Amino acid sequence: MRSLFLSILMLFVLASQAFAVNPDEVLDDPVLEQRARSLSTGIRCLVCQNQSIDDSDAELARDLRIIVREKLVEGLSDEEILDYLVVRYGEFVLLKPRLNTQTLLLWILPLIALIIGAIFVLKTFGNAKRREKKQTETLTKDEKANLAKILDE
Numbered sequence: 755m756r757s758l759f760l761s762i763l764m765l766f767v768l769a770s771q772a773f774a775v776n777p778d779e780v781l782d783d784p785v786l787e788q789r790a791r792s793l794s795t796g797i798r799c800l801v802c803q804n805q806s807i808d809d810s811d812a813e814l815a816r817d818l819r820i821i822v823r824e825k826l827v828e829g830l831s832d833e834e835i836l837d838y839l840v841v842r843y844g845e846f847v848l849l850k851p852r853l854n855t856q857t858l859l860l861w862i863l864p865l866i867a868l869i870i871g872a873i874f875v876l877k878t879f880g881n882a883k884r885r886e887k888k889q890t891e892t893l894t895k896d897e898k899a900n901l902a903k904i905l906d907e
Contacts, residue, residue: 779816779819779823781823781826791808793832793835794806794807794819794822795808795849796836796848797848799814799815799818800815800843800846802815818839818847821839825838
């Protein structure tokens with residue numbers, strides 16, 4: 755039973771480290787290959803959508819990996835390659851969208867939600883303190899006299 759558990763565990767560990775890059779795609783220059791790998795981890799597979807092209811086995815991901823490597827060999831910079839892909843496939847091709855007018859709301863919305871949440875919490879606790887303070891100050895003169903009488907006894 756223990757060996758079965760270890761075998762299954764090994765499969766999960768090995769599967770998590772698998773890359774979809776085929777040996778025929780690998781560039782001869784290790785520096786360019788490293789740049790290709792780092793670029794590929796930030797480019798979305800348009801078929802799988804939640805994977806980078808480096809992790810995807812889809813044909814389109816393979817085509818994108820080849821395009822990235824071809825553009826590297828041509829001498830383009832990383833930014834130029836990303837710009838080329840964005841022009842061709844749209845901003846969605848990037849796993850981490852850039853800050854521009856189209857994605858401004860995407861970047862600002864979490865900040866707005868945080869500010870609204872902080873205001874809500876402050877108002878809620880502020881109102882609770884005011885209610886508590888108001889309740890302690892609402893005794894009439896007769897109630898105060900009765901309370902003093904009870905405390906004296």
